[in-house]
Amino acid sequence: MEASRPPNATAPRAVNENGSAVANGGAPRPALPPSKAGPPVQYRPPYRPHPPPPRRRRRRGCCCVFCLWLTLFLIALVFLAAIAAGVFYVIYRPQRPSFSVSSLRLASLNVSSSDLLTSRLDLSVTARNPNRKLSFDYGDVAVSAASGGITIGEGTIRGFVQDTENTTVIKVNVSSSGRSLDPTEAADLRNRKRYPLEIEIDTKAGVKIGSFRSSRIGIRASCSGIEASVTRGNATAASSTGTARCKVKLRIKIWNWTI
Numbered sequence: 576m577e578a579s580r581p582p583n584a585t586a587p588r589a590v591n592e593n594g595s596a597v598a599n600g601g602a603p604r605p606a607l608p609p610s611k612a613g614p615p616v617q618y619r620p621p622y623r624p625h626p627p628p629p630r631r632r633r634r635r636g637c638c639c640v641f642c643l644w645l646t647l648f649l650i651a652l653v654f655l656a657a658i659a660a661g662v663f664y665v666i667y668r669p670q671r672p673s674f675s676v677s678s679l680r681l682a683s684l685n686v687s688s689s690d691l692l693t694s695r696l697d698l699s700v701t702a703r704n705p706n707r708k709l710s711f712d713y714g715d716v717a718v719s720a721a722s723g724g725i726t727i728g729e730g731t732i733r734g735f736v737q738d739t740e741n742t743t744v745i746k747v748n749v750s751s752s753g754r755s756l757d758p759t760e761a762a763d764l765r766n767r768k769r770y771p772l773e774i775e776i777d778t779k780a781g782v783k784i785g786s787f788r789s790s791r792i793g794i795r796a797s798c799s800g801i802e803a804s805v806t807r808g809n810a811t812a813a814s815s816t817g818t819a820r821c822k823v824k825l826r827i828k829i830w831n832w833t834i
Contacts, residue, residue, distance in 0.1 A: 705740065713736070715734050728750045776821075779791035
């Protein structure tokens with residue numbers, strides 16, 4: 576008789592060639608693939624779309640277009656101004672006024688011991704307007720006299736309007752009362768008997784056409800070639816000799832510069 580198998584005895588397991596147990600009723604287990612060592616997996620943040628770049632090209636394009644139109648506008652203004660100036664010149668033929676010293680009398684010129692100057696100069700200035708269609712509107716006229724670079728007197732003439740093709744004679748007293756001089760200047764004037772004089776006329780004048788008046792621009796007339804001596808007594812004859820040459824220049828002020 577065969578020995579009875581104990582109840583708790585386990586059935587024998589099948590073993591493969593390698594000595595490992597076989598499960599599933601003897602069916603061999605699938606072998607696991609060998610693990611391969613690789614680089615560690617890096618964390619990648621989720622993709623986020625970038626905002627579009629600012630539209631600078633459009634702004635730059637607008638600035639360029641604005642500068643171009645502004646330049647064209649300024650060129651057109653200059654072109655129109657040149658045309659208007661050309662038409663004005665052809666129609667009116669403007670000429671600048673002229674000035675000359677018609678008479679001069681040095682009534683007194685004294686330098687005290689304390690270097691104080693007292694002088695009086697009677698002057699007649701002739702202003703001419705050579706234009707046929709333009710009148711001149713003068714502001715106040717400042718007249719100064721100097722001898723060897725030393726100012727010996729100043730005077731003022733009230734403004735006036737000069738008609739077309741007109742000659743106006745203006746009389747003015749140029750004087751100095753107690754003006755302090757440098758010792759060198761005082762000695763120079765004391766040692767002279769005849770005085771070379773430079774007359775300077777400063778004013779502003781505008782053009783008048785009918786009821787239209789333009790803005791005034793500066794005018795300076797510098798007269799040289801005059802020599803005078805002090806006239807004694809009640810002599811009325813002019814004490815000037817030589818030829819008085821007056822050069823007229825326009826003085827245009829742009830901001831803080833005068834041309």
